[in-house]
Amino acid sequence: MRRIENRYALMVIYALLTIYAFFSVIPFFWTTIQSFKTPRQANSRVPLFIFEPTADNYTDLWLKSIPDDPLLVAAALVAIFGFLAFLGMQAGRFPFPRGYVYLGILAVGFAVLWSIPGFIRTQTFYDYFLNTIIVTVGAICISISIGCLAGYALARYSGIAGVIILVTALGFRSLPGMAYILPYWWFGQRSGLYDTHILLIITLVAINQPFTIWMLRSFFMNIPKEIEESAMVDGANRLTAFLSVIIPIMWPGIISTALFTLLLAYSDFLLVRILTQSNWTLTVAISKYAAGEDPGHITLAAAAAVSAAVPIIIVVFIFQSQLVKGLTSGAVKG
């Protein structure tokens, strides 16, 4: 008898929830519509819902010129990435470990993405897209590898120093990013690393490190000590026990943390905006479209916003269960 059973009250509840859901999604809905309009249609006095859609905004955004046979190119790309996705789903069927299959798929996928400008004339927007991939993948790899070590140590060590490290790290994470980023800028200028991917990656790793070790620690704490102890009885030292016994069962936690690191690195604006001049990521690149005088800027901005949102929505859609798990478990524990 926890729930309300009065029919009218329930109707009111559904109505309120639906209104709020509508409030949440209408910007997505409207921006997507706008992105398929011509500037003239987008600026019409009465909002148009029925119109002849055009992909011009997207082609203008991504391509300098349309290839001679666009359908063939598109079909080839869909076929390649579809095939890679298919291989990924069938990874368990190969006679060697899944990890190698995923690594191979990623390598081929990146090779294809990087070779595209070789035969299609792409806009700088595509370069920003590639920058984003480099920076996020680099930040995730480094952040997770050093974070796993630290998170594991903090989960197993119960002294007061561990708590102090954790709380201090949290404190640093909670400060406004500006306090670090201006010194980073100064350091970048003096060392000549300004506007390079390396600077972006190491600073993103540093800023996300407190969050990463907190999250990984909570996952490691769920793994019973006995598991690595039994491995160590068999003669393995702690590092080998960690690498060969603990890490393989940690994958769900690692994926969950990596996903949050991805979201943080992908959406970071202030740091990338200050530390780069031309090697932007998508997030900074699209802020360029926020303002403009010519009437075309609205539809172009819409196309840019949708283009930057789609990759993240795809990733979240694939890994949604891990995401919700991480979000609620971390939050409720406090």
Add this chain to the structure above:
Amino acid sequence: MFMSPSLLVMLALMVFPLLTSIWLSMQYMTFRNINAPEFVGLANYLEVFDDRKFWQAFTFTMTFIAIAVPAQISVGFLIAVLLDQVSSRIRGIYIAAFLMPFIVVPVVGTLMVKQLFESGGIVAWAYRALLGSRFIFTEQSVKSLILLHSLWAATPFPLIVFFAGLQTLPDELIEASMIDGATRLRQVRHIMIPHLRSLFVFVGLISIMDAYRVFDSVFVLTEQNPIYKAEVMMLYTFRTAMSVQRLGKANAMSVITVVMILVVLVPFLLRTYKEQTEER
């Protein structure tokens, strides 16, 4: 030993920069003399305290926190309680919709909200139809937009935390209160809110800190009309550093903002510290 790479990164890239920031805040430095800054002591701080625009930015930041945080928390709580009443099959769809603004990149989300208000946007049209005048970006309207966007983008966090917290509320408590003849409202008041008390504190502190350092949305929304009155402290610091090129002064501002947030941060850290030592 396992800790060392992570600790090293954090020491080198968080503790050290903070100290550098304090040192830089005592230099007169522009883009021209990066390699040979001139030591000026506390002059930058005095200049900041005398800067009218800084205090305008401060006032707007505080107003923003005072309005946005209670709004986010109360709307989030209301929706969480309502969501708790709905059958679990339908919840999934609602949660997916509610989380959309939370997952999308803040800059993208802001651009999308802004699309509604552009000329030809659907809200701009409704505004004209209802009020008879065009929607234009002015100081007031941009400020309201910043608030509206924060409600849109930041409410999912309290919502999902409160909702997860309500799932840990035992059914028996509610049932017992029903037998005692408690009304729904009284249940919310006397069972749900006390049950979620520690989460309210947690969410409140996090939301205040997030609102305090809001930057992305304000940057995107003021891009079209850089009226300084609609700036928050982070944005003013950014412009002082990158547009005005007064790096020493900007560092002084960021030191001041860090000191100010300690008021909220220290209780938050003490609370976490106590929890962690108890859990141990």
